[in-house]
Amino acid sequence: MSKINITELTTVIRSKNAGPYELTFDLIFKTEEIFNYVVENKFITEELIAKLYGIDVEKVISVVPYSPSKAIKATIVRPIAAGDVGETDVYGAQQHGPLLNIEIPWER
Numbered sequence: 001m002s003k004i005n006i007t008e009l010t011t012v013i014r015s016k017n018a019g020p021y022e023l024t025f026d027l028i029f030k031t032e033e034i035f036n037y038v039v040e041n042k043f044i045t046e047e048l049i050a051k052l053y054g055i056d057v058e059k060v061i062s063v064v065p066y067s068p069s070k071a072i073k074a075t076i077v078r079p080i081a082a083g084d085v086g087e088t089d090v091y092g093a094q095q096h097g098p099l100l101n102i103e104i105p106w107e108r
Contacts, residue, residue: 001105001106002107004103004104004106005100006100006102006104007100009029009104015095015099017091017093020078020083021077021078023092023095024092025049025074026073027073027074028069028071029072031070032070035067035071041105043102043105044072044074044102045063046060046062049063049074052099055077060074060075061076062074062075
């Protein structure tokens, strides 16, 4: 089975601030069929998010599919609180990069 990059299956991949101590990520899929395939096969998991961000799985707060918008939302603990010394992205809008490396098994 070959693999396809997540960017081929989604219309939006973004990150954003979810308060001073959390970041949230959205993967919005092109079609309901693609969304269902990814969700049913559990390709996006807490373990995957932890690996991509180099954090312990306990720091992944949730990975939740939301079918009305064909999206998966993942939330993690921020490595540095928003606005704290050393923090470089108070809005969390530039943290989605690691998600772009997701490869999904694909035969379609």
